[in-house]
Amino acid sequence: MRSPAGGEPPSITRGKARRGERVIVNVLFICAVLSVAVTVGIVAVLLVDTVSFFSDSSLVGFLTGTVWAPGQGAGEGGLYGMLPLLNGTLMIGVGSIVVALPLGLLTAIYLSEYAGPRVRGVLKPTLETLAGIPTVIVGFFALQFITPDLLRPIFGDDRVFIFNAAAGSIAVGLMILPIIASISEDAMRAVPSSLREAAFGLGASKRQVSLRVVVPAALSGISASVILAFSRAVGETMAVTIAAGNSPKMTWNYFESIQTLTASIAQTVRGEVAAGTVRYDALFALGMTLFLMTLVMNLISARIVRRYRQVYS
Amino acid sequence: MTASADVLAPSRLRRGATRTGAKIFVDVAFSVLLFMGTIVGVIALATLIWTIFDNGWERLVADPAGFLTSYVSRLPARAGIRAALVGSAYLMVLTALFCFPIGVGAAIYLEEFAPRNRVTNFVEANIANLAGVPSVVYGLLGLGVFARFLRMGPSLLAGALTLAVMSLPVIIVAAREAIRAVPDGIRLGAYALGATKWQTVRRQVLPAAMPGTLTGTILALSRAIGETAPLLVIGLPIVIFTLPNDLRDPVSALPLLIFDWTSRPQPAFAAAAAAASIILLALLLAMNAVAIFLRNRYTIRW
């Protein structure tokens, strides 16, 4: 293992050109930038047809109209007020949060503050499994169990429609429950144990520590999880389409059938829709609405997480 | 003062000294409430699985071979998932082919090569946003760009590209985490030997990050398989009697079929939908099991 031969100093100038590496790094860069191309694609495709839509149908009518009744045939002469759809979406959104927030929070507190490792070892995979159930199957569950075997027996056959917003809310609520539970639990676990110890040291019970120390300290993470979950509920399509029906209307009765923004898109494409018609363009107007709604909510959620992460780091 | 001294005397350390019965009750009731709240989720999952099996098991075991190998039919007793199952399989493979290399490539770039500047931050923020876009909007992307603009039509290619694009952010996040988990000492050791950055990444970092990356990819793909909305919007057929031979051939998918059958009023179709759901769940279970196996067996314990 001798050093390189005697008198000649080892050369340290650039040896064989490693141009191949530069090519590779460029390829990798392109892969990363492709994600930007995707966003551009989404925005472009939504924008083009939304603009086309508003050239045939009034924007004001879209934003304030209370009837959604796409025209038949060539797509002319329909009413395109999206408020009933927005109404439906919000009903599902709020309803699913009503289901998922208490359950998710209780689960998170339990997992973070009370449960031992063995229980966690069972519960966490269960939550992950729940999150992994495809939405069509959850929709089937809503239609075949939640409505006939849960809602109707309790509230009466005459009150509860076959397709109703409550079943949709419960179904979506089950799907977003893991989001709230998991992110809230992470937020609670991130609360420094010194805070808990201080409270315990003063003689507080576990309940008091959980509710008065941990939950308030983790509030930003919990809020972020709720907004994220709501965003997910807004974007949810299949379970809602199957369970909540396809009747766009302005109502607050959860036992009636409604239609969400997403379900409207799904229903429309099931039929024949010719490109270039108002009905076709309407799809993209709805898509744009959804995109903007979820974008805003995701940004708010991320901002909350960022702002309050510094508090404990 | 005497009163409180009395209350806090050491002899009164037993339960009930300062915490009155009411307070203790509340504490206990709270624990019970927590447990019940948690259990609801478990019960819901169990009920869901039970509902699926209750509705579909008989249909499935009555004629499993027929169910798996028949095409769709107007008669629920004769309907099968052949086209849908094969279609889903093709879609999954093709989707993986598209999004794995690009996702891992993007992750490598962002973790190992990207300079800390505004462009990088923008790309990262962009990826985070894409992860939150509803699947139906990805469907619209697929419809407008792949099916119409690029004239792929409702084909295997369009479907796979759409699912790939949808899965990309998830894979990038998973791969980045796996790469980040590789200790820096490994990189330093390699550089100190005179390895270039790419040699270090390719021969040390990436192999070490592969188990985590693969696990994340499989989980992302298992989510993609269960997605209906994007494929529905692109216009993939439900009624189809051929298997795809070509990328441009139309293809069906299992969740699409489940959706269609669920939407039909006849109870026999409900049974068929449930039976198909069992198959889909089995598929997902298998994929998740593989992912977990990979993670447990091959993750490096530093």
Add this chain to the structure above:
Amino acid sequence: MTEGRTKVSQDEGQRQDQRETRITDVVKDRGVEDHGPTEAVFRLADVHVHYGSFLALRGVNLEINKNEITAFIGPSGCGKSTLIRCLNRMNDLIPGAKVEGKIEYHGQDLYGDGVDPVEVRRRIGMVFQKPNPFPKSIYDNVAFGPKVIGMQPGSMDELVERSLRAAALWDEVKDKLKQNALAMSGGQQQRLCIARAIAVSPDVILMDEPCSSLDPMSTGRIEDLMEELKRDYTIVIVTHNMQQAARVSDRTAFFTAEATPGTGDRTGLLVEFDDTDTLFTQPADRRTEAYVTGRFG
């Protein structure tokens, strides 16, 4: 063998006497070796290092000679690791790191135009404080370096064996070359890292506190190893352990940190650089004396 002379000043305490004596015993035991004509591998002239706006090290002038062990000693935070990382351009990897002054390697400017850090590191290897074997087999760890730098050894098996022998590890692992390196003990892992560095036939081996995470037994083995290695390589070692420097090194550089007027940053600087014997027994600077006699640091 030359007698080491203890320097006793009137106001030193008993304890310090003993400590000094111990050092000088160490130095005495080693004796003075005849190197023959010395050739400088590195020449440092007025080297400063900034991390961003923070001046970490200033005004370093010294030479590292061929086939010698040069030690950098001093309290924490005085730039020893910073300096050693300059010698193989590992500081390039830290964003905001800036090296000024001249570092000559065999007469060439190490930071000159056209100098490729990758080529530099092929000739100047490094062993780190915490052993960092790759999560691969012992064999693959040693073979990695030659493979990536494009060496075409006649037989890789022989190269691996020679490297492991030179690192005094061969006998312990010869039956389990395929075993994962992470399964070895800390001391073995560090010797593996040394074997790995040797496998690429470097000119210089830099060691940044190589023994600080090891037990005394392993430390001793590696110190013995260094004695053998210096026959073929030039070695620079950063160490917190004065006795270790006294035991193994031929020349020693003592660093300290002082506040820079105006900023309040503590900047490292070279206090004294001399033959090890001299530095420990007859230090020229008060600060050196204070350190080696244990009054601080």
